[in-house]
Amino acid sequence: MLVALGPYAQFQPSCFHLLKIGFVMGWAVVMVVRVIFGIFSCLRIGIWGPALMGGIRKTIMQSSSTFGTFMAIRMDILC
Template sequence: MPVAGVTARGGQQQQPSCYDRMKLGFGIGFCVGMASGAPFGGFGALRAGFRGRELIQHVGKTMMQGGGTFGTFMAIGTGIRC
């Protein structure tokens, strides 16, 4: 098994930049936030009595808000660790 960080020719691989790590952190956080926003938004919309188009719009809005919020905090946390 090859050693991490070493290419087949023996040279060192370049580590991702801090900006690339922050983008990855935002992407992962966005996905997690959207996944958690779906059940929370769905239950909240059903509890409020939304049906049909209103239900879908509320769930989508909650998913986007959760994804953006969690993605931002993950990017900030990743930036602190750089």
């Protein structure tokens, strides 16, 4: 999408900037979803305390990084 340059110094985001936006957007969305569903599923099977936080932390980082990478690739293809 082209952005007209005007007197207020508007700019068109670079491909690297779009790549970063895609990664952060994918990472944040999956992080929120995994926190909600991960806590619910761990409590349902009876995991409490430090084991709960360790398991949630590990699954959040793995799944959110993976989906963030896929979103970054998608944004790079669109660029």
